Structures are given as structure tokens and as C-alpha cells.
Amino acid sequence: MRHQNRLQEILTKYGIVFVLIVMIVAMSMIKPSFRTLNNILNILTQCSVYGILALGMTVVIVSKGIDLSVGSILALCAVIAASLGQSNTASTKYFVNMSELPIIVPILAGLLVGALCGAVNGGLIAFTGIPAFIATLGMMTICRGFAYIYTSGKPVSTLIPSFEFIGQGRLLGIPMPVVVYLIMIIITKILLNNTRFGKRTFAVGGNINAAEVSGVNVKKILLWVYTYMGLCAGVAAIVSTGRMVSAQPGLASGYELTAIASTTIGGTSQSGGIGTVWGAVVGALVLSVMRNGMTILGIQSYLQQIVEGVVIIVAVILDMRKNARKA
Amino acid sequence: MEKVKDLLQMVNIEKNFPGVKALKGVNLNVGYGEVHALVGENGAGKSTLMKCLIGLYPVTSGEILFDGKTIDHYSTAQALTMGISMIHQELSPVLYRPIMENLWLGREPLNRFGFVDHQEMYNKSLKVLQEIELDEDPRTLMVNLTVAKMQMVEIAKAISYDAKLIIMDEPSSALTEHEEQQLFKIIRKLKSKGTSIIYISHRLAEIFEIADRVTVFRDGKNVGTEFIDQLTMDQIITMMIGRTMDEMYPKIPCQIGETILEVKNLSHKKYFRNISFEVKKGEIFGIAGLVGAGRTEVIETIFGMRPKISGEVRINGKLVEIKNPMDGIANKMGFLTEDRRATGIFAVLGVDSNIAIPNYDQFLSKIGLVDDKAVTIGCNEYVEKIQIKTPSLNQAIQNLSGGNQQKVLMARWLMTGPDILFLDEPTRGIDVGAKAEIYKLITMLAGEGKCIVMVSSELPEILGMSDRIMVMHEGKMTGLLENSPDLTQDTIMRYATGTQDDF
Numbered sequence: 001m002r003h004q005n006r007l008q009e010i011l012t013k014y015g016i017v018f019v020l021i022v023m024i025v026a027m028s029m030i031k032p033s034f035r036t037l038n039n040i041l042n043i044l045t046q047c048s049v050y051g052i053l054a055l056g057m058t059v060v061i062v063s064k065g066i067d068l069s070v071g072s073i074l075a076l077c078a079v080i081a082a083s084l085g086q087s088n089t090a091s092t093k094y095f096v097n098m099s100e101l102p103i104i105v106p107i108l109a110g111l112l113v114g115a116l117c118g119a120v121n122g123g124l125i126a127f128t129g130i131p132a133f134i135a136t137l138g139m140m141t142i143c144r145g146f147a148y149i150y151t152s153g154k155p156v157s158t159l160i161p162s163f164e165f166i167g168q169g170r171l172l173g174i175p176m177p178v179v180v181y182l183i184m185i186i187i188t189k190i191l192l193n194n195t196r197f198g199k200r201t202f203a204v205g206g207n208i209n210a211a212e213v214s215g216v217n218v219k220k221i222l223l224w225v226y227t228y229m230g231l232c233a234g235v236a237a238i239v240s241t242g243r244m245v246s247a248q249p250g251l252a253s254g255y256e257l258t259a260i261a262s263t264t265i266g267g268t269s270q271s272g273g274i275g276t277v278w279g280a281v282v283g284a285l286v287l288s289v290m291r292n293g294m295t296i297l298g299i300q301s302y303l304q305q306i307v308e309g310v311v312i313i314v315a316v317i318l319d320m321r322k323n324a325r326k327a
Numbered sequence: 328m329e330k331v332k333d334l335l336q337m338v339n340i341e342k343n344f345p346g347v348k349a350l351k352g353v354n355l356n357v358g359y360g361e362v363h364a365l366v367g368e369n370g371a372g373k374s375t376l377m378k379c380l381i382g383l384y385p386v387t388s389g390e391i392l393f394d395g396k397t398i399d400h401y402s403t404a405q406a407l408t409m410g411i412s413m414i415h416q417e418l419s420p421v422l423y424r425p426i427m428e429n430l431w432l433g434r435e436p437l438n439r440f441g442f443v444d445h446q447e448m449y450n451k452s453l454k455v456l457q458e459i460e461l462d463e464d465p466r467t468l469m470v471n472l473t474v475a476k477m478q479m480v481e482i483a484k485a486i487s488y489d490a491k492l493i494i495m496d497e498p499s500s501a502l503t504e505h506e507e508q509q510l511f512k513i514i515r516k517l518k519s520k521g522t523s524i525i526y527i528s529h530r531l532a533e534i535f536e537i538a539d540r541v542t543v544f545r546d547g548k549n550v551g552t553e554f555i556d557q558l559t560m561d562q563i564i565t566m567m568i569g570r571t572m573d574e575m576y577p578k579i580p581c582q583i584g585e586t587i588l589e590v591k592n593l594s595h596k597k598y599f600r601n602i603s604f605e606v607k608k609g610e611i612f613g614i615a616g617l618v619g620a621g622r623t624e625v626i627e628t629i630f631g632m633r634p635k636i637s638g639e640v641r642i643n644g645k646l647v648e649i650k651n652p653m654d655g656i657a658n659k660m661g662f663l664t665e666d667r668r669a670t671g672i673f674a675v676l677g678v679d680s681n682i683a684i685p686n687y688d689q690f691l692s693k694i695g696l697v698d699d700k701a702v703t704i705g706c707n708e709y710v711e712k713i714q715i716k717t718p719s720l721n722q723a724i725q726n727l728s729g730g731n732q733q734k735v736l737m738a739r740w741l742m743t744g745p746d747i748l749f750l751d752e753p754t755r756g757i758d759v760g761a762k763a764e765i766y767k768l769i770t771m772l773a774g775e776g777k778c779i780v781m782v783s784s785e786l787p788e789i790l791g792m793s794d795r796i797m798v799m800h801e802g803k804m805t806g807l808l809e810n811s812p813d814l815t816q817d818t819i820m821r822y823a824t825g826t827q828d829d830f
Contacts, residue, residue, distance in 0.1 A: 194699070196691070199687055199697060200687075203676070206673035206674065207670075207674065210664075210670050210671055210673055211673075212632075212670075213652050214652070214656075214684045214685040214739070215657075217653060269675075273675040
């Protein structure tokens with residue numbers, strides 16, 4: 001009886017990890033090509049962009065918020081970074097008379113724009129009191145619009161080689177996007193679990209009124225939560241731009257939903273105060289393995305979308321049952 | 328004792344949850360037209376038994392006879408149609424819909440086209456509202472009603488179902504004294520018509536006022552059923568906790584030092600005006616008054632949760648400007664709020680986070696990160712010191728009993744090292760045993776030289792714990808009294824109702 005309970009507890013707690021392992025084992029047995037190191041690195045690379053978004057989204061959702069604007073912020077950051085990172089050989093240059101800049105300039109520009117957009121979100125939510133859903137919905141179209149105006153709707157391409165390195169290079173054999181993803185995982189993990197900011201974010205998400213009475217500066221926390229989300233979008237933008245060696249304003253449309261899905265599959269609760277960074281990573285991996293596996297199996301991409309939707313819903317149902325059992 | 332024919336007989340009810348025996352063979356008989364009180368500490372099984380009765384949980388074994396028939400395996404909806412209604416402690420009305428739609432929710436009267444017949448609904452609503460003498464237009468939105476009136480709407484709903492048995496779970500917890508009397512009036516009226524009431528309450532005084540019989544629960548069993556006039560309050564308490572309570576209020580006189588907190592002519596735009604008092608080191612300062620007198624608002628304003636319009640606050644003689652709780656905490660204040668769930672606990676977070684939230688500054692490592700080990704050590708110290716019963720520090724606080732939740736919140740504030748502690752209804756909704764422990768803790772803190780400001784609606788608590796008492800009436804202070812054995816509840820009530828006013 002006791003052992004059974006213990007097993008059940010482990011299963012509910014780490015259920016999604018088991019799902020991931022089962023998926024990997026099953027795929028490895030069906031298709032040996034799945035097992036290759038290259039494919040594994042490929043899976044990791046593919047999830048790095050929305051995986052990074054999911055990290056920021058975890059912080060946001062833990063604070064009982066939501067951010068619908070991250071895909072658009074990503075696109076805006078990407079086109080701005082790309083425009084500052086074009087090579088002299090580019091046929092259409094955004095800044096016609098500008099010589100090549102060191103890679104740090106487009107990177108910082110991308111991160112700064114991301115953080116600023118995030119701060120606008122956070123400011124709106126903290127100081128006007130409008131719901132996060134509405135504030136970020138507005139910012140979603142605003143940032144997308146700016147991305148189109150900035151580029152006149154055209155892609156920005158032919159970037160300097162060091163930009164390409166970020167997207168396609170390797171460090172000690174590991175693709176750079178994965179390296180960046182790993183770094184962001186560690187940063188977010190520390191931020192959420194080991195800083196006062198992180199602890200207070202859980203408190204704000206858990207009970208905003210109690211947080212206020214306990215002397216938490218709720219407005220400041222919310223401002224930083226969304227700023228960090230924006231920063232993550234900036235990082236994801238740099239990775240994404242590097243991978244494609246170009247950026248276009250329609251980029252990453254719908255990525256906010258993939259990020260929310262990853263976070264949610266990983267067990268972060270929309271009701272706030274509950275969530276883990278590793279959950280966001282596992283969630284992103286589940287989606288990536290599933291997409292990769294279904295593609296290898298030759299499953300039609302429209303059908304893939306349906307399967308993905310079902311997985312998201314089932315994951316949340318299981319998660320709600322887990323939380324209901326606790327109460 | 329005459330043999331009464333019973334409306335409800337619950338015989339040898341057992342209810343097991345995985346790993347827990349919540350009910351271990353409970354018997355409960357409720358007669359026709361009887362007001363039957365259930366008392367017992369939290370977790371004693373009252374709520375579980377009621378949830379079995381209204382069809383929310385199936386019983387594991389045992390028999391339920393209602394109105395002469397054996398009933399089992401029924402849903403809450405079936406229980407309603409059989410005549411069993413429950414008025415829950417936490418009301419959950421559809422706030423932005425009218426009273427009448429709330430009354431007939433799920434069984435709206437329809438016209439011949441199958442659409443909702445609003446006229447018919449209005450007429451029927453008016454009838455039941457008149458029956459309980461609630462003078463409100465059925466088209467009034469629920470959100471515009473006071474809690475007391477919402478509760479009356481719930482009672483009206485029960486009547487509209489022709490309820491033979493109405494279960495009231497802590498109905499008075501949100502009511503003012505006056506509203507409580509109104510509630511009792513309705514209960515008496517229902518009773519005279521033969522409706523039976525099961526009345527669950529922590530407040531023993533009101534049980535003596537309204538109940539015919541009382542059943543005491545302890546550890547999942549009924550330990551006794553008696554006619555109320557054959558029991559004393561002490562006997563009930565002894566039955567509830569299984570031991571005699573030597574002293575409920577362990578107030579011991581302690582060294583009273585210099586003045587710490589001074590409040591002068593403090594006024595709020597809406598809730599109170601010209602409040603002046605001072606509290607000394609080691610003193611317990613009680614604030615009494617009826618609900619709505621502005622007591623909570625006074626201390627919330629001092630702590631920075633509300634803006635003042637005039638007046639000043641001094642700490643140790645120094646003028647302070649406190650604009651928000653952060654300032655309050657910086658000035659060594661702590662504040663235990665009245666509504667534990669709304670403004671106290673972080674329900675889904677662990678006991679450790681709940682204690683540590685205002686205190687992380689104490690637990691930073693050299694590089695500025697939170698040192699979780701230090702947090703654990705720090706929290707454990709308080710868990711032991713004030714005997715918080717929790718399986719572990721990372722247990723979500725929502726899984727603890729009300730009394731233990733309250734202790735966790737006390738630990739939170741004690742860890743901030745406050746000089747001034749505001750306690751707003753510190754024992755609301757917690758059982759007698761836990762109450763006594765909280766009182767002991769408060770006494771100990773006063774002994775350590777903290778200055779304590781306690782708002783309470785329970786007069787025995789005010790009289791049992793305070794050194795001095797401020798009484799408020801409609802936003803104004805009416806009395807500032809030295810506590811003494813001669814001071815009675817009646818005297819305080821005279822000030823609280825504004826009959827007597829020293830200012």
C-alpha cells in the first residue's frame with residue numbers, strides 16, 4: 001500500500017518525464033535514425049528558440065501572468081539585430097553606408113529592445129492594472145507592426161559570419177543555440193529559485209494581496225518579470241536570426257503559444273505560484289521530440305498539429321488532477 | 328426524556344479516505360423542528376459528515392434515514408429535492424446577476440416557448456423573499472448585497488426547495504451582532520414551521536442562544552449529544568478537546584515599559600476620524616467594536632495599507648511617515664490580517680516560503696543569492712518554538728489546519744523581529760485548542776516586550792487578553808478603558824453601540 005502510494009506519487013510528480021522517456025525509447029526502436037547523435041542535437045537545436053521563450057514564460061506564469069507578445073517582440077528584436085549585423089557583401093543593406101559592426105552591437109541591441117518591450121508590458125500591467133492578457137495582446141500587434149514598418153516588410157539578410165556562428169557554429173561539438181539555451185536555463189533556474197526576486201515572484205503569483213501585506217513591492221516584481229520575459233525574447237531573437245542568417249518581420253508568429261504550451265506541459269500552473277524551470281525544459285523537449293519523431297515517421301504536418309493540441313490538453317488535465325489530489 | 332420522532336438519523340456512519348479514517352462510526356439524530364448544533368475542533372469530522380449528508384461524498388458504511396426512509400447513493404441535486412439544503416460557510420453567489428436568477432439557478436421557470444419566464448421568476452422570488460422578511464427587489468444584483476443579505480438569499484433558496492433540513496456552516500462568521508440576531512430570528516421562524524436546522528459553529532455563546540441540542544465531535548466520532556440547557560460552556564469545551572481547559576486566556580501581567588506607538592488624531596477619508604491612542608512596551612492593546620466600526624481600517628492605516636487624510640503616527644517619539652506595508656515593516660511593524668485566505672497565506676506555497684517571504688534579506692549568501700539552508704534552519708526554529716504541526720517545511724500551507732496556518736503567519740511576522748505587532752482577529756475560524764495556543768503565544772510576546780495591538784470581535788477574547796481597550800463605534804472612538812476584572816461585556820457593548828461615549 002505504502003509502496004504503491006510512493007510509486008503513484010513519483011509517477012504523478014515526474015509523469016511528463018516518463019512520457020518523454022517513453023517517446024524517446026519508442027522512437028529509437030521504431031527508427032534507428034532517431035538515435036543518432038546528430039538527430040539528438042538537431043532536436044535540441046530545434047527547441048532552443050521557443051525553449052528560451054518558455055523559460056521566460058515560466059517566470060511570467062508563476063507570477064500568475066501571461067505574455068502573448070513574445071513572438072512579436074522576438075521578430076522586432078530579430079530585424080533590428082539583423083539590420084545592425086549585415087555583412088558588407090549584402091546586396092540590399094538596411095543602413096546603406098554603415099560598415100560592418102562588431103557582433104556585440106547587434107546582440108546588445110536585440111537584448112535591449114527585447115527588455116524594453118518587456119518593460120513596457122510590465123509597466124502597463126503593474127501601473128495601470130489592466131490584465132496581462134490585454135496588455136500583451138496589444139503589445140503583440142504593436143511590436144509586429146513596428147517590425148514591419150522597420151523593414152518595410154522585407155527580410156534582412158546576409159549577416160556577418162560571427163552572427164552565423166551563433167546560429168550554426170559549435171562549441172566543443174555542441175551547437176551554439178543549444179549552448180545559449182543551456183546558459184539561459186541555468187540563469188533562469190537561479191533567478192527563479194535562488195534570488196529574492198524569484199521567491200517574491202512565487203509569492204505574487206500565489207497571492208498578490210498577501211504579498212503586498214508582506215512588504216513585497218508587487219509593482220516592481222511585475223515590471224521585472226515582464227522585462228525578463230522580453231530579455232528572453234531578445235536572446236531567442238539572436239539565436240533565431242543566427243540560425244537563419246537573416247530575419248524577417250513575420251518571424252516567430254505563434255511562438256508565444258508554443259512557449260505557453262511548453263511551460264504548461266511542464267506543469268506550471270496558470271493559477272500562479274506553481275512552476276519549475278526544468279518543467280519548461282521538459283515541456284519544450286516533449287514538443288520537439290514529438291515534432292521530430294512524427295516528421296521522421298512521415299506523419300503529415302497537419303495531423304502533427306492535431307496531435308500536438310491533444311497532448312497539450314491531456315497534459316493539463318493530468319496536471320490538474322495532480323493538484324486536485326493535493327488539495 | 329421524551330422520545331422524539333426524528334427527521335434525520337445517521338447511524339454508525341464511517342467514511343474512509345485513502346489512508347485516513349475521517350469518520351469512525353458516527354451517530355446523529357435530528358428531530359423535526361429542532362435546531363441541532365454541531366461543535367468540534369477543525370478536522371473532528373463535522374464537515375465530512377455534512378458532505379456525506381448532502382450527497383457530496385458517498386459513505387463507506389452506515390445508514391442514513393431521512394424522513395422515515397433509508398437513503399443512499401444520491402447526488403447533491405437529489406439531496407436538494409429531498410429537502411436537504413446546505414448553506415456553506417463560503418458563499419459563492421453569481422455576483423453580477425440579480426437575486427432572482429441566483430435563487431432559481433438551474434431550475435429557472437420557463438414559459439411555453441421554452442424561454443426563461445422572468446415575470447414568473449420575479450413573482451416567485453418576491454414570495455420567498457417576503458417569507459424571510461428580506462426587503463430587497465429580486466432584480467437587485469447580488470454584488471450590491473451585504474454578506475448577511477447574501478446569506479439570507481441562500482436561506483430563501485433553501486426554503487424555495489421546501490427544505491426540511493437546512494445545514495448552516497458557520498453562518499455567523501461574517502455577520503455583525505445585529506445581523507446575527509436577524510439570522511436567529513429567521514432560524515426561530517423556520518423552526519416554528521417544523522424545519523430542522525443543523526447549526527455548525529465555533530462560537531459557543533451563540534449555540535447556547537439558538538440551539539436545542541448539541542452534538543460534540545472529536546477525532547471522527549460523536550462524543551456526546553445533550554440538550555443545551557443541561558451543559559455549561561466549560562463542559563462542551565472539555566468534551567471537544569478531551570481534556571479540561573484550565574485557563575483559556577493565560578494573560579499574565581507583564582512589565583509594561585515606555586510608550587512605543589503613539590497615534591494622534593488619525594483620520595481616514597471614509598472609515599474613521601480622530602483616533603488617538605498610545606501603546607506601551609509589553610502591553611496588549613485591544614480594539615473592540617462592532618463589525619464596520621472601522622477597527623481594522625485603523626490598524627491597516629497605521630501599517631500603510633490605506634492612506635490617511637490627517638493625523639500622525641510616532642514610534643519611540645519619532646514622527647514616521649508610513650505609506651505602504653514596506654514602510655511599516657521597515658519601522659518594525661508586523662500585521663496579522665483578518666482574512667487569512669485573502670491576505671495572509673500563499674496557499675500553494677510551502678510552509679517555508681510562507682514564513683520567509685518578508686524575511687529573505689536575512690538569508691542572503693555573500694553573492695546575494697538566497698541561502699536555502701539558512702532559510703530552513705531559520706524556519707525550523709519557529710516551527711519548534713511555536714509548535715507548528717506540519718509534516719515538512721515544504722508542505723503546501725493549504726494542507727494545514729486553520730490553527731496551524733495562523734501559527735505559520737505568526738512565525739512570518741515574528742521572524743521580521745517586530746516591535747509592534749498588529750493582530751486582526753487572530754483566532755478567527757480556528758478551533759478551541761489552537762486558540763488557546765495562540766493566546767499563549769500572544770502573552771509570551773508581550774512578555775518579551777513587544778507592543779501588541781489586537782482587534783477582535785470576540786468580547787471574551789478582548790476582556791481575557793487586553794491590558795487596555797479602545798472601543799469604536801461608527802468610525803469614532805467612544806471609550807478608552809483600563810481592563811479590570813470588573814469590566815464586563817455589557818459595558819463594552821454600551822460603548823460599541825454608541826450608547827455610551829466618553830469623547
